[in-house]
Amino acid sequence: MASDHQGPLARLRRGHEELVLRLLRTHGPLSRAELGRLSGLSRTTLYDIVVALMDGGAVVATAPAPAERRRGRPVETLSLHPEAGQVIGVDFARRAVHVAAVNVAHEVIGSASEAHSAGLGWEARADLAERLVARLAGGSLRLGVLSGVGVGVVGPVDDLSAAAERTEGATHPKPSPAPTRADLPVLLRKRFGAPVLVDNNTRLAALAEATWGAAAGVRDVLYLRLSYGVGGGLVTGGTLHRGAHGLSGEFGHITAEPGGRRCSCGKDGCLETVASIGAVLEAHGGAADLAAFLAALPDDPAAVRVLESVGTRVGTVLASVYNAVGPEVTVLGGELAEAGPVLFRSVEKALRAHLMPISRARADLRSATLGEAAGALGAIALVLHESPLLTHYPAPDSLE
Missing domain, CATH: 3.30.420.40 (ATPase, nucleotide binding domain)
Structure with a gap:
């Protein structure tokens, strides 16, 4: 009778092994407790699977560094074999x-x-x-x-x-x-x-910030990049959201200024027409390039006014998306985000003003951390x- 069940049991075990491997691949190093919670496997089953994967060389265990250790038994993490x-x-x-x-x-x-x-x-x-x-x-x-x-x-x-x-x-x-x-x-x-x-x-920069960057480990992330173009991405449930036709994340083409300037996409008043680097430099009128514009902060009143106006429009658009998708963390990146507090204060003020009251205390706006490496x-x-x-x-x- 045992031989009759060998095939199904072997397939079930293999399925459990592939589940554990997939979780470690997508999430990176995890403790046994985290792996148990994400996999839904019983402690006994998970123990057997992990031991088999470690014996097979696919998974390795790592103890925490001395500086990270706390009282009690050290909690080791499991990860895929680096090689x-x-x-x-x-x-x-x-x-x-x-x-x-x-x-x-x-x-x-x-x-x-x-x-x-x-x-x-x-x-x-x-x-x-x-x-x-x-x-x-x-x-x-x-x-x-x-x-x-x-x-x-x-x-x-x-x-x-x-x-x-x-x-x-x-x-x-x-x-x-x-x-x-x-x-x-x-x-x-x-x-x-x-x-x-x-x-x-x-869109990939959004996934990077949710994997290694400002929102590492967060499963629901809204990301906006302010650069020579304006765009973003959504990570929902730990997965990059592309949309039915691969066009998700085009936040730069949400109307921010009704009746405003014509955008390269063919619409009028898109966020990109007021919040891209080119639009900001044109509105300022004095800086030759972004480096000069940023260097003038915070002592240049004209630059501050431009950023406050941009921040208001950015925050208003972010609030619209936030109200629709309910992210846990919102990340603002791109070269223009290097303007720092002058921009972020205006963005956050407008964001909270246009959110539903129940969401205001939950809004978590962060600066991107991965820089130009984010896309790769x-x-x-x-x-x-x-x-x-x-x-x-x-x-x-x-x-x-």
């Missing part, structure tokens, strides 16, 4: 390429960036990404254990996502003779020999969250 896989993230910004690498234990291996001219072709951008990756960790990055490449780009990504799916399983994908943006997954698959996942880079790190988080890594985890001897 079991690595993930590369590449952010193709408007005029720069940013790269980062993380292992499956959520440990950042390194990051690098390089600016380029606006007209640089896509094959040259892919070459630049490859060179930057080669420099990570002093050239010690092991592409042989590369589990995936996450990619962030400006704008909609439906065409790129479809192209990335077509490269899956292709041994030698070929780009077109004159590669375009749509060939990017093919170009990267050719260089790195790993699956490629693509998403909007601003978010691309890594995309792979860690969605790619079926470690479905067949390595035996101990393969990790040596």
Whole structure:
């Protein structure tokens, strides 16, 4: 009779193992108590599964550092074996390429960036990404254990996502003779020999801030980036929200000034027409660039007035989104956010003024912490969250 149940029992156990591996992959290091709460497995079952995964070399236990220890028995954390896989993230910004690498234990291996001219072709951008990756960790990055490449780009990504799916399983994908943006997954698959996942880079920055940054560990996050463009992203229930057609997070195109200036999207009065860096510099009229504008703060009354006006509009738009989705944490990032308290005071004042009274005390506005690396790190988080890594985890001897 026992043999009749061996198949179903083995499949059930394998399902439990894959659940634990997936939780460690998406959340990073967890204590046994946290793992038990997230998995819903009984203590006995979880103990058996963890022991088997540790014996198999897929999971390692780490004791807290001496400075982090408290009274009582130290609480160790479980994580995926650092050598079991690595993930590369590449952010193709408007005029720069940013790269980062993380292992499956959520440990950042390194990051690098390089600016380029606006007209640089896509094959040259892919070459630049490859060179930057080669420099990570002093050239010690092991592409042989590369589990995936996450990619962030400006704008909609439906065409790129479809192209990335077509490269899956292709041994030698070929780009077109004159590669375009749509060939990017093919170009990267050719260089790195790993699956490629693509998403909007601003949306990925939201996922990065929820994974490693200002909202690390928070499952419901609203993120807004104020840069040369204005956009954002939503993380709901710990998952990046894309929307039905991959257009979620276009907060820069919410009307902030009815009847205002024409936006590049074709509408009038979008938030981007008043809160982008270009709009702020134009409204100020005196600063040659953003660095000069920020350097004038807080002693330049004109700059302060501009930021207060911008902050009011930003806070009003954020309140509308907040009332709709109810995030736990709201993160404000981008180069303009470096203006600091002058901007944040106005944003928070308007945000609270337009929230439902019951939400005002719960609103938690934070400054982004990951800077220009956010898009690349978010691309890594995309792979860690969605790619079926470690479905067949390595035996101990393969990790040596």
